[in-house]
Amino acid sequence: MKFAHGFKESLATHDFPPHWVDHAIPYSQLKKCLKKVQRELRELGLDPDTLRSLLDPGNTSTVAVQYKLNAASDSNLLRPKLTVNVHMRNGVPIDASLTPTSKEFLNKIATSISQDQWIHTSEPVAQPKTGTLDSVSAPLPVSSSAESAPQSPDEVQHPPAQPVNDTANLDATDDGTYETLEVPLVFDGEFFNILQSDVNNLDTLQTQEEERMKVEIVDLGKEVAQVAKPSRFSKNDLARWRNIFELYLDAEVFFATHEMDHGARSSQVALKQLQWFQNQVETRGLAKEFKLAESRAAFTRFLNLNASLLKNLQFQELNKLAISKILKKFDKRTSLGISKAFPTAVHSNKLLAGNVARDVCAQMSQELVSVVPQLNDYLCPVCFSLAYLPIxxxxxxxxxxxxxxxxxxxxxxxxxxxxxxxxxKASTENLDFELSKYMRKYFPKEAKEKQRSNDIERGIEDFGPGYVHRECTVM
Ligand SMILES: [Zn+2]
Ligand SMILES: [Zn+2]
Known part of the structure; x- marks a missing residue:
């Protein structure tokens, strides 16, 4: 299946909000634009093979081509720039080692230098770029300026080419000059304009979504804190929320902390982990056991929040894939080699930075999951049970x-x-009373158990192995 088709279908079947879909990478539009880029280059004599050989850093010929994506360093906008260095002598490019197509390109350049202008495509250009013709650094004293040929609607006519010297007729007194000129590429610029503005839009969308989720997390954190609050006088769901969050932490839905499998998860794995979590909650009947109706509502909100984050991840992933596909296509058809350069050249702090879920997840654990203290954080590092009484x-x-x-x-x-x-040096002075109180409050069951096993151990120490522990009873 062609990617364009699959991309469209994925956008349609994932049930993304319509305003997201409006922001998706316009893959088909970019593909059409790429065709124009290709034609533009071909008309200049720059087919992929010629470009590859001219861009090759190992190229020893006297003509060299440079392609940069972010030509304007002071701006956040991408501006691709193709420049050509030509070694000229008497208005004629010197070259001894070029292929016929490169020579053809050179001839076109030579003519343009002599004319001090490029003849451009006759097609109506959507956004005529001004200033792309940065022209020649030092105009050559060339007289043979050919008149522009009439242009047919579909074809760009280049002026008659000038010959290229096949043999570098080296002359000790005249070693020529180096000319640098920019090849004005209209559609190349347009292609990156479209791509850049879409990456920006996606970043903006992502920021908005993150803000929305963060507000939701803060809200939900307050709610859970309320229903999980230990109290001697009213019902609470502390133990159930603890179990649920413990499972959630085990699931490592969006991020893995295992050494083997570290870092952000793909949306596919995240989906699997999220399903595992929900299944476990279901199997263990955790949500059903809630004593408070507010807990059930809060749990639904928690699931929705996760689903929402997952959807974000899927959407961004899909768009990232579309970008990498179109860039690969671009490289294949032009040899300009931008697949690697684009992600660093484009200014994207969300989409291409790969931190879609990071901030939201961090906040989720800081402001929501941690509302319910986990036993793991209060274990004694020696016996691995609750560190009660804590010294x-x-x-x-x-x-x-x-x-x-x-x-x-x-x-x-x-x-x-x-x-x-x-x-x-440790004595009863080192007993942490505050922590002790906190443990009794948030881990009443575990604290009681620990107290009991401490008593039994001490009883055995004091009275020998025959010691039988009796719960304290009021006589
Ligand atoms: Zn220590
Ligand atoms: Zn211990």
Whole structure:
């Protein structure tokens, strides 16, 4: 299937908002424009093969072509520029090693230098470019100026060519001059105008979407904080939200942190991960167990937010693909080699920077997921259960009290994490009361369990292995 067709179909079937589709890369329009670029170059004698050989840095001939995308460094707009350096002597290009087509091109250049102008396409030009004819750096004293030939509607007529010296008739007294002139390419400029403005539009669209999602995240974060707030007097969904967010973090929907598979995910993988997450929530009945209706509503909003981010990713990916396809086509048909240069030359801080989901995801974890503290962030690094009661060593590392006691008994002086000499100095003074309170509040079940297992361990230490733990009961 041709890409143009597939692209159109993808845009239609992904259920993108219509104003997004309006902003999509106008692939067909660019393809049409590319045809004109090709014709324009061909009429100058610059078919892909000729251009390739002239652009080749290893080319030893006396004519060299340079192609730059961002000729205007002071502007954010792309301006492609094709310049030719010609070694001239007496108004005649010197050359000993050119192919016939290159010679033909050279002859055209020579004539244009002598005429001090380029004859341009007869086709009506949508945006006539002014100033592309930057002309000759030092006009040559050439008299043989051919008159412009009449132009037929479809063909550009170039003036009669001047001969190219086949043998570089080197003369010690006259080594000629180097002429640099810009080849005015109307459609080349138009092509990049279209592409640049579309990349800009897509960036703007992406910024708007991100802003919208960020507002939604802040809103939703407040809602979840409300329904997951631990309270002794009213119902809350703390445990269920914790389970849901734990699954969500495990799913690593948009970003992977594994060493094997690191960084931003493709929309395809993100979709798969998102489906896995939803399935798990479903299978474990997590959303069904919500005690508060507000939690259910908030969960739906959370899913919608993720779907929305995924859609953004899909849309941007599709457009990025369209750009890379059209640029490859451009290179194949012109040999101008811009596939690599374009992404850095064009000023795009969103689409081509590849950070579509990054900011939104970062915010999602900072302002939404973290609203519900995760057990993983409060584990003792030695026993991997809740670090309750938490002892904060002088090096600021936190361990559960049992582990610190055991390390002290072994007379190990150094913190297991940073090797600071702080363990023996620890006393009940190091108990972090605030953190302890926080753990009881957000992890009541885990704190209670930890307390119980601490008691049992101590009982066994004090009374021997026959110790039977009895829950504290009021007699
Ligand atoms: Zn521990
Ligand atoms: Zn430490």
């Amino acid at each position: 904060r060593l002088d090096c600021q590392h936190v361990f559960c009290i049992r582990c610190v006691v055991k390390i002290q008994r072994r007379k190990e002086k150094h913190c297991p994490l940073c090797r600071a000499n702080v363990v023996m």
